Amino acid sequence: MDINDILQIIVSPTTAAFALAAIGLNFHYGLTGLLNMGQAGFMLIGMYGYAITVSQGGSMWLGILISFVGAILFALFLGWPTLRLRGDYLAIVTIAAAEMVRLIGRSQWLKEWTGGNTGLRGNQFKGPFENLSPFQPARIVEIGPFSFHTTIWWLMLVGWVAVAVAAGLFWRLNKSPWGRVLKGVREDEDAVRSLGKSVYSFKMQALIIGGVLGAAGGVIWAHGNAVQPDSMGRVTTFWIWTMLLLGGAATVLGPILGSVLFWAMFVFIKQLAPLVLPNLAPQQIEPLALAFVGIGLILLIVFRPQGILGDKREISLNV
Amino acid sequence: MSDTKPNLFEGVEATPGAAKPDPIIVADGITRQFGGLTAVDVKHFEAQRHAITALIGPNGAGKSTFFNLLTSFDTPNSGSAQFNAVEPGMPDSDVRTIDLGGMSSANVARAGMVRTFQLTKALNRMSVMENMRLGAQHQSGENVLNAMLAPLWRKREQEITEQAESLLERFKLLDKQDDYAGSLSGGQRKLLEMARALMSKPSMIMLDEPMAGVNPALTESLLDHIVGLKEDGVTVLFVEHDMHMVRRISDWVVVMAEGKIIAEGDPHEVMANQAVQDAYLGSHHDTNLFEER
Numbered sequence: 166m167d168i169n170d171i172l173q174i175i176v177s178p179t180t181a182a183f184a185l186a187a188i189g190l191n192f193h194y195g196l197t198g199l200l201n202m203g204q205a206g207f208m209l210i211g212m213y214g215y216a217i218t219v220s221q222g223g224s225m226w227l228g229i230l231i232s233f234v235g236a237i238l239f240a241l242f243l244g245w246p247t248l249r250l251r252g253d254y255l256a257i258v259t260i261a262a263a264e265m266v267r268l269i270g271r272s273q274w275l276k277e278w279t280g281g282n283t284g285l286r287g288n289q290f291k292g293p294f295e296n297l298s299p300f301q302p303a304r305i306v307e308i309g310p311f312s313f314h315t316t317i318w319w320l321m322l323v324g325w326v327a328v329a330v331a332a333g334l335f336w337r338l339n340k341s342p343w344g345r346v347l348k349g350v351r352e353d354e355d356a357v358r359s360l361g362k363s364v365y366s367f368k369m370q371a372l373i374i375g376g377v378l379g380a381a382g383g384v385i386w387a388h389g390n391a392v393q394p395d396s397m398g399r400v401t402t403f404w405i406w407t408m409l410l411l412g413g414a415a416t417v418l419g420p421i422l423g424s425v426l427f428w429a430m431f432v433f434i435k436q437l438a439p440l441v442l443p444n445l446a447p448q449q450i451e452p453l454a455l456a457f458v459g460i461g462l463i464l465l466i467v468f469r470p471q472g473i474l475g476d477k478r479e480i481s482l483n484v
Numbered sequence: 485m486s487d488t489k490p491n492l493f494e495g496v497e498a499t500p501g502a503a504k505p506d507p508i509i510v511a512d513g514i515t516r517q518f519g520g521l522t523a524v525d526v527k528h529f530e531a532q533r534h535a536i537t538a539l540i541g542p543n544g545a546g547k548s549t550f551f552n553l554l555t556s557f558d559t560p561n562s563g564s565a566q567f568n569a570v571e572p573g574m575p576d577s578d579v580r581t582i583d584l585g586g587m588s589s590a591n592v593a594r595a596g597m598v599r600t601f602q603l604t605k606a607l608n609r610m611s612v613m614e615n616m617r618l619g620a621q622h623q624s625g626e627n628v629l630n631a632m633l634a635p636l637w638r639k640r641e642q643e644i645t646e647q648a649e650s651l652l653e654r655f656k657l658l659d660k661q662d663d664y665a666g667s668l669s670g671g672q673r674k675l676l677e678m679a680r681a682l683m684s685k686p687s688m689i690m691l692d693e694p695m696a697g698v699n700p701a702l703t704e705s706l707l708d709h710i711v712g713l714k715e716d717g718v719t720v721l722f723v724e725h726d727m728h729m730v731r732r733i734s735d736w737v738v739v740m741a742e743g744k745i746i747a748e749g750d751p752h753e754v755m756a757n758q759a760v761q762d763a764y765l766g767s768h769h770d771t772n773l774f775e776e777r
Binding site for chain 2: 334337338341342343344345346348349351352353355356357358359360361362363364370374478479
């Protein structure tokens with residue numbers, strides 16, 4: 166059992182990337198009550214938008230712009246037919262659309278750009294970002310229990326700054342008249358309509374903002390790993406939901422705490438399992454860890470539906 | 485109560501679809517079918533400005549559906565409606581005619597015609613004050629870009645809060661302003677919904693069964709508040725079952741049955757109308773209504 170592994174995952178770019186995606190989902194579900202079951206699709210759009218642009222010779226900034234524009238278009242595409250309907254339709258359409266993105270990404274059809282099912286390797290798109298790193302020369306740097314390569318330190322810095330900016334954005338908008346309209350929509354659309362607010366437009370704005378944050382999370386994640394379509398499947402969306410519900414929907418810090426706890430738990434169980442069950446094959450450990458995450462989510466919904474930081478009176482799970 | 489005021493309905497004929505001297509709403513040929521059932525079939529309807537008009541009728545008469553059609557919460561199969569808006573503070577002669585056909589319900593509310601619901605739609609998981617603030621118009625902070633910069637909307641928010649406080653005081657909810665709306669009693673929620681609707685300074689308020697589920701003690705104050713609205717120059721159209729209430733506060737009564745307007749007139753006289761009595765008591769009470777089955 167190595168406590169350092171748990172500490173390392175807590176600050177890792179992966180945790181920051183998922184915290185971003187969970188903050189995005191918090192705009193959808195926590196603030197507006199939208200059941201977006203395709204947040205992994207937004208992450209994947211962001212990853213592809215960035216990585217394809219850069220690997221085809223575009224600049225890093227163009228890559229970020231394209232990944233955000235991609236997320237905006239994806240949100241418009243999903244929201245246009247469904248946001249006028251009952252909430253369930255958005256859930257159905259988003260889960261299907263996220264799968265479509267993944268399946269198109271892994272098909273051989275666009276292999277030239279997407280790399281098919283093998284995806285895009287890190288060295289095809291990480292260059293411009295890593296060249297901006299102020300931590301030179303490139304080497305492994307150890308600070309306390311944390312030992313990372315300088316490129317990872319740089320990515321972590323950017324990732325957590327992005328998380329702080331997103332959390333600040335949520336805090337500001339949550340406490341603004343705009344956020345108030347969304348909270349009204351979350352509870353009763355007709356009431357808000359009767360007060361002269363255009364509900365459809367507000368829902369669309371929330372879907373876009375949350376989707377762009379998901380794409381930003383995807384870009385960060387891609388830099389810590391690679392662009393691999395199958396790493397962002399349906400399961401990923403449910404991880405993000407687990408993080409949000411664990412930390413507490415409609416809270417500023419809930420998604421961040423949720424992401425930290427989720428990954429810490431994940432690594433902890435992965436380390437604990439071989440000690441408790443020595444006969445377990447290595448490839449069985451990860452599914453077992455995920456099964457425990459699932460049990461954790463069930464217990465959470467039964468005993469603390471508002472999450473760790475949530476206010477039970479303000480939010481509960483019945484939408 | 486209506487006797488002490490100048491009679492707005494001087495010379496108006498007590499016939500279904502009668503023309504009014506200064507109508508705020510004019511509806512023509514409004515029909516709404518649900519499958520084979522015609523829920524609403526109103527040939528002509530006008531509501532007088534600055535008056536309290538009651539819409540009554542037995543269950544299933546189409547009152548609420550007609551309400552939904554006027555406020556664009558539902559779309560008629562045919563017909564048209566106009567709203568003769570007057571900006572607050574402007575003389576009544578300064579009328580702007582707005583075609584309600586094809587308008588979104590949000591735009592109807594923004595034009596000055598705000599409604600409440602039969603099943604109260606107070607937002608239970610928001611505080612009373614937040615409910616009130618949500619009712620206000622012209623808050624630039626509801627634009628997502630402005631929302632990020634608090635100085636752009638803080639002043640307006642202050643004005644809205646003051647307006648909300650004075651309305652809450654009038655509706656005796658001021659000491660509840662920080663409570664969740666869900667913790668209020670049913671009657672208080674009705675009051676909150678009405679107060680919230682007034683935040684937009686509407687020229688017309690449409691109340692769908694304002695007394696439903698309200699205890700008798702609160703009914704009195706609700707009635708006073710409705711009369712108070714009229715004194716502030718707000719036109720009121722409300723749906724109600726209870727004839728006592730209707731007689732006490734309304735200036736004009738419109739009776740619906742089976743989707744049609746069957747009678748109109750002074751509240752004290754309209755109940756004597758034979759068609760109204762038939763609608764309420766049933767003109768076929770000795771025929772077998774179940775023969776179709």
